[in-house]
Amino acid sequence: MPSTRDEHATSDPQAFWSDFVLPRLVLTKGVSPRDKSGAVTVARQVLNDELSAMHLAMCSIRTRINSLCPISALPAELLVHILELYVSTKPAGSCVDSGGHLGWIEVTHVCRLWRDTALQSPGLWSNVCFKLGSQWTELMLARVKSVPISVHWDETEGTQESLDFISAHLRHTRELSLAGWPTILKPIIDTFPSPPATLEIMELGADATITVVEGSNFELPGSLSGHRLPSL
Template identity: 30%
Template sequence: MLFHSADAHGHCMDVDLPAPQAREVLEEEVSRYTNHICDLRSRINSLAPVSVLHSEILCEIFLRAARGVNDYEGRHWRSKYGWISISHVCRHWRSVALSCSVLWSELHLPHASHEFLQELLVRSGTAPLTVTYLKWETSGWGGHAVTAPTSLEQVAMAMILGSYHLERVRSLSLTFGHTGHDEILRLLNGPAPLLESLDITCVSMSDISSDAYDCVHQFIHHPETRRLRRLELYNLTMRWSTIVLPQLTHLNIRSEGRFTLLVDVEELMSSITYMNNLEELVINNALKPKPFDMSTVSNTFALPRLHTLSIQEGCSNCVHLLNRLEVPSLLYLNLGVSHFSGSIRSWLTQYRRRH
């Protein structure tokens, strides 16, 4: 076959080759021109105004875009990692995105497949991890329900919460349905020196085994888990009389009100007494009913840094808590008191005047 081609210097020449070889030569020539066009386009892109931005600024823009997508889109699986399209715009943006380890440090299960999860762990380098497990499925009535983790998801969580990666976790949020919580809670058996926030939600109020409770208790009291500042528990009753967490700044305890999940107010107070650094305290439907007795006087204790206090409880527990707490820095007080009586209303009015 005789056809025109160009040598390495771009000079045109006639070539007589068999068809297979001629095809190979032509494909090489197409590849060479394609690469040259890509290079020209990259040079054109380098002249765009956005290209003058430093890599650090671009990385910050990418981080804000990723967080904005996750906050706005909610639970839909495509939303969690939809921001990755940013890295497909051009070679420069992809290079910047891959070099920004923090950008890949948010792990959402089960939205990330096992293979993708491994890639995220590699790309995130040594950056602190934010780990969220939340699995929603559409119910028959068009609502959403939390379902149990599959075996593959449990394997993925085991990979993340293994001793090496657990030491990188800064924020951990676990939301469970009817089953599967024990297997994952048992994984919390190592140090988490970077952990600052722990959120455990049991939507279905399922019973959790005693050894799973023990794992959580030992986990938050581990000598190397000293950075824990925020603790949020929903339908998870702890043995508060044995919990000492003076480093906490935010404590949120909520329950749907099943009696076996409720805690005695005095037991809870015995733990809060040591939380001198608390800035926010939320107690919602989590306390056992207590007979109202205005004559009962207990020792008070101060939470000098507390600026936000929210209590949604029966009137007796509300009054008891407010009687016990000294909160000189309080800025916001939210009370949801049930079963009002005249004497309680009068007491709350006096309390508001004093504070």
């Protein structure tokens, strides 16, 4: 005799899922909208929990469908290379005014494979964005792990919180570009590790709207000026 599993595999999908859900509906059997003891609220929560569970089941089916697409047969390293090319053409935060503010990060919402690939590739997150808010900045810095990062910060767009993020990750910063008041930039520069072996490019400048006043300049700290910097 065929097993229950075999019967499910050959049965009509609609009939299968209709039969499957009936025992779950029994959990709220007998509850009436006229009940005043809180049973209605509990029943609605139970049913919403069932919907959430079914949504996860549907996601699993969609994932399986996507796994049968030709692109899913690409080697992981090739998919990463494609994503790297997309990152370079559509950086995060580059299209804020047009509504596509996430830029390349939107690919992580396409399917589970692309999301998992992006999350397992720290290099994709190395160009840290400050335009999307501190939550996204912190998330990108967490996903990049210890991979060398590129930081481009402008006083007109950044916040004090973003400066704190920069200071905390100077040790693995490869490219640093800062624009703002010297009094704002100096505390960051002073926190550079000694010597900053990862740093390859550094640009310090003032915004076009800033008027430099006497006494606002500062000297580079010893961690930058007092050591040999082979990468810079």
